[in-house]
Amino acid sequence: MSAENDAQGERLQKVMAAAGVASRRVSEDMIVAGRVTVNGKVVTELGRRVDPTTDLVAVDGTAVQLDTSRRYVMLNKPVGVVSSMRDEQGRPDLSRFTADYPERLFNVGRLDAETSGLLILTNDGELAHVLAHPSFGVTKTYIARVRGVVSPQTIGRLTKGVELEDGPIAADKAKLLQTRSDDSLVEVTLHSGRNRIVRRMLAEVGHPVIELVRRQFGPLHLGTLKVGQLRDLTKAELGQLLTISRESR
Template sequence: MDAAEDGAERGERIAKWLARAGVASRRDAEKIIAEGRVKLSGKLVTQPATFVQPDDVVMVDGKPVNEPERTRLFRFHKPAGLVTTHRDPEGRPTVFEKLPEGLPRLISVGRLDLNSEGLLLLTNDGALARRLELPSNAWVRRYRVRVFGHVDPAVLAELKNGVTIQGVRYGGIDAGLDSRKGDNAWLTLSLHEGKNREVRRVMAYLGLEVSRLLRIAYGPFQLGQLERGTVDEVNPKVLRDQLGLAAPVRKR
């Protein structure tokens, strides 16, 4: 018996299965397992190396989890004023509360902070979310940013060499001045890492106050003309072409 046959007989690791089912990323699925919140066919799961067979029933927090469906990816035009989380301890409105009904359980690819707007990718596949977040993808995140303060194009150009702020190293950023009116200006920034609050911190380092931050692209996926607060599913063929995913197997 070869390794592929052995893997098929054992099934799929439960953490990966939960990620594909959109419950959480694989890493968070492992935390959920460690917290004793997962059962497999009535038995408590204690190890992420547990395997799921086709006829098994998986439950999280006492509720059955549907089998993973095909991988799906959505573009969402996030408005300002929403937090990118399923639950907020401060009671602020969340992205997932504002999504239309009828969608599968979704998780976000990365985050946009409370006051940021624009393109947020959502998927039902936690493993895909983790893959799209990896810095090794080198996918460009592109933003339009309105700032208040004096903008020096020469200083903006220096950002391509990266910058260290309070001990944190930020990689190269392509920054350009689009327009200026008085002390207000619009910039376009392109970066690869997308660290937490990176744009705001780099702008503050330059003495610029961000008054609006809009993400317009994440890798090959564009905000385009998507209206604020609306969701649009990425065509499955585009998803396969861009990410190299296998086409779904047709059942006979």
């Protein structure tokens, strides 16, 4: 239920300041300037009260997370770690990275044990569902070192589509980054959530993967985050993810 007419709600500028958007004074200026929406409608009066748990606030069209109990973390997952919080077979899992967080975090989607790179950990189930489900079209970009010299024609096959045992699949984008005498670097972008899909596509076109790293997930980039390290998402990154999530509703 919206807090639009609820005297028990909190003042919008106070909630924005608590969420780290800006100071209360700057938040007031944003509201007066018509830069803030609540549930899709521009709000310019400073007396507006909201419920941080249900009302959807955006600044300049970018969603804001008002619920400060939500946590969003980026991990550069190392090779050899399985994408689960507890592995039945006793293999290294993600719990080693989440042990110091008071929140109960879980991973958004999976990377197979041999693949390193960008994995999101959160306690926001709704956001996780949108990001992980292929029907919402959130793309992921991988860099693969593969056996053999990849030709431009092979790159074309990846984007035109290849036939796998569980049906056809095409990359949204594919790019040849480097070739050497016996291996190549290929960048592949796709929104499929199918198991080990990049490895299977590249094997199908005759270039088995030697190493695979996920560099990008939707608007998020791994950047300079070292293998095995974590960091909280920035306000800008989180805003982009929340905007994707809300637009999908």
